Amino acid sequence: MTMPATLKRVLPQLIALLVILALNTAIAPGFLDIAYANGRLYGSLIDILNRGAPVALLAIGMTLVIATRGIDLSVGAVMAICGAVAAALITSDHSLPATILMTLGVGILCGLWNGALVAFLGIQPIIATLILMVAGRGIAQLITEGVILTFNVPGLIFVGSGSVFGLPFPVILWVVLGIAATLIFRTTALGLLVEAIGINRRASALAGIGTSALLLAVYAASGLCAAVAGIVAAADIRGADANNAGLWLELDAILAVVVGGNSLMGGRFSIAGSLIGAMIIQSVNTGILLAGFPPEFNLVIKAAIIVVILVVQSPASHTLFAFVKNRPGRTIGAPTPAAKTKEEAAR
Amino acid sequence: MKILKTLAGAVAMAGLMAGSAVAADMTVGFSQIGSESGWRAAETTLTREQAEKRGIDLKFADAQQKQENQIKAIRSFIxxxxxxxxxxPVVATGWDQVLEEAKDAEIPVVLLDRQVDSSDDLYLTAVGSDLEHEGEVAGQWLVDNVGDKDCNVVELQGTTGSSPAIKRKAGFEKAIAGHDNIEIVRSQTGDFTRTKGKEVMESFLxxxxxxxxxxxxxxHNDDMAVGAIQAIKEAGLKPGSDILVVSIDAVPDIFLAMAAGEANATVELTPNMAGPAFDALEAYKKDGTMPPKFIQxxxxxFTxxxxxKAVYEEKKNQGY
Structure with missing residues (x-):
């Protein structure tokens, strides 16, 4: 529970992030420049934090779902639904707080639907959430009546492109939500209970954990995160685009969780790791855009970088590293005395 | 309203809307792909409008993106x-059989907007736009407007590998070829969406x-331009004057941007494909005039x- 332990847990992810940022700096001169203009910070690093917001928000909920050995494929579609709901409400003259509360409510409702299918009907999460993934975009289109529903309400636009203390508002949102989720799950036993479900749901139930209620809550949390991401995405372009909002972002969110060092098999989880994972993915995206390669290479480059990160993280290469580290006569890469004491202090 | 329209389409597809009470000179069946984009919804609206204007009885069938539905609809029209x-046509292949059937029944078929791979004696004509020409018109506008000044252009491409992206890029390059003062300095895909248009423009800036x-x-389309305009504004520059903005499609929202001076020009991909199609059909029915196989x-x-503002008012009710 101490800081060093958390830091140690996300150290590989932090290193990966720093390496990619260094690569970006090498590719694009001025990558690290940050200027202050029009009351907000301005620069590529800020862009990464800002553009990565939807995936970071989704990754918070996704981490919890994956920790229960589940998966939520519907988050992209829920984003589209919630964006559409927010745009429809605000354009029919509802007040801003009412719009946001109702939209968040719709997100939670979507999550409860997924959770009910998983917790009470025992449907496998990948299928249960696939239903809403497919149907959700249709629902969103029904709400927008097939057009991009645009709005011009300063309050709602602020959620997407306003700034507080010079930082874009979406950044504040995901950082605060990430910290809040970590506090809720780590200062109470909730985190432990979620991990227990992921490791063995039956055993957890027998041990007296209300697994169904917890599963419902976890999927609802994922729906809530998707709702926030949906509002951010719609507010960013001042319109709800039912066809494209959140398209394929469920996959980026899952990737962020995995790159963040979490296992799809459930159990131990780290929200901080997933958030860094989301930033890694966005850094790769932004780096590709800045590099000026022809767009045909975008996905290939992204895939190559992700493969390298996953290979370095894989259990097989951990064994290899350990083997290299412990070879007699080799001291390079061996933990320094200082690191050792830290490690011991952590225990 | 749209839900009602869709329902009406489904009803028509089921063949329940057989025959209308109004006597018409000509009865035409229209097998539409679906309503996957605003542009397609506008195409449907304008086709109905054109039919009404000419006193044509239009039987409409919405295929909901499925070829088998289109084939069923054509058989029911026959x-x-x-x-x-x-x-x-929703896809290019697999039309030979049903087009043969229409030909045997001596019913002329006109293709709208997209092409098929079948032999061209199976249909009367095809009406569509030339994607490369659209890019050329956009490029020509820029050439005419920058004169001899040096001009660095950034390009937001459509979805990588899609034919509008390839052809609109080629057309634009053709138009600026030979004008050494104009150079494309950056080119990236914005996937035809506002979000990606904004994100990619931020990185260009x-x-x-x-x-x-x-x-x-x-x-390559107006939606990406609308997203990019927001990025330019947030960077403290004036779109439309600091950075000229030219795009393609002519959807209603770009006219709002033009009215505000934030976009400069757009090239229309007209949703009125039915107008030229009905012209050709009427001429063919009257004295057997064979139209060319492709009507562009x-x-x-638009600048x-x-x-x-007026164009926006006119377009906003067309279902975009």
Whole structure:
């Protein structure tokens, strides 16, 4: 529970992030420049934090779902639904707080639907959430009546492109939500209970954990995160685009969780790791855009970088590293005395 | 309203809307792909409008993106003995059989917007736009407007590998070829969406000295331009004057931007494909005039001097 332990847990992810940022700096001169203009910070690093917001928000909920050995494929579609709901409400003259509360409510409702299918009907999460993934975009289109529903309400636009203390508002949102989720799950036993479900749901139930209620809550949390991401995405372009909002972002969110060092098999989880994972993915995206390669290479480059990160993280290469580290006569890469004491202090 | 329309389409598909009470000169069946985009919804609206204006009885069938639904619809049109069939094919292949059936029944088929791989004696004509020409019109506008000044252009491409992206890029490059003062300095895909258009434009601005080195933006569709305009504004520059904005499609929202002076020009991909199709059909029915096998629709250029506010009012009710 101490800081060093958390830091140690996300150290590989932090290193990966720093390496990619260094690569970006090498590719694009001025990558690290940050200027202050029009009351907000301005620069590529800020862009990464800002553009990565939807995936970071989704990754918070996704981490919890994956920790229960589940998966939520519907988050992209829920984003589209919630964006559409927010745009429809605000354009029919509802007040801003009412719009946001109702939209968040719709997100939670979507999550409860997924959770009910998983917790009470025992449907496998990948299928249960696939239903809403497919149907959700249709629902969103029904709400927008097939057009991009645009709005011009300063309050709602602020959620997407306003700034507080010079930082874009979406950044504040995901950082605060990430910290809040970590506090809720780590200062109470909730985190432990979620991990227990992921490791063995039956055993957890027998041990007296209300697994169904917890599963419902976890999927609802994922729906809530998707709702926030949906509002951010719609507010960013001042319109709800039912066809494209959140398209394929469920996959980026899952990737962020995995790159963040979490296992799809459930159990131990780290929200901080997933958030860094989301930033890694966005850094790769932004780096590709800045590099000026022809767009045909975008996905290939992204895939190559992700493969390298996953290979370095894989259990097989951990064994290899350990083997290299412990070879007699080799001291390079061996933990320094200082690191050792830290490690011991952590225990 | 749209739900009602869709329902009406489904009802028509089921063949329940057989025959209308109004006597008409010509009965035409229209097999539409679906309503996957605003542009397609506008195409449906304008086809109905054109039919009404000409006193044509239009039987409409929405295929909901499925070829088998379109084939069923065409067979039901043949069974009903319509005078002609309009087909917006969802895919290019697999039409030979049903087009043969229409030909045997001596019902002329006109293709709208998209092409098929079948032999061209199986249909009367195809109406569509020339994607490369659209890019050329956009490029020509830029050439005419920058004169001899040096101009660095950034390009927002459509979805990588899609034919509009390839052809609109090629057309634009053709138009600026030979004008050494105009150069495309950056080109990236924005996937035809507002979100990606905004994100990619942000990176262009960072990479090109905060946008000071960019003279013009060319976007393969209006939606990406609308997203990019927001990015330019947030960077503290004036779209439309600091950075010229030219795009393609002519959807209603770009006219709002033009009216506000934030976009400069757009090339129309007209949703009125039915107008030329009905012209050709009427001439063919009257004295057997064979139209050319491909009728190219006009790629009209709209600029700020074309009263964008009025065009917006006219377009916003077309179902975009």
């Amino acid at each position: 069974a009903q003995g319509v005078d002609a069939i309009l087909l917006a 960072k990479a090109e000295n905060g946008g000071k080195d960019i003279c013009a933006l060319y976007a 629709t006009e790629s009209k250029l 700020q001097s074309d009263d964008p």
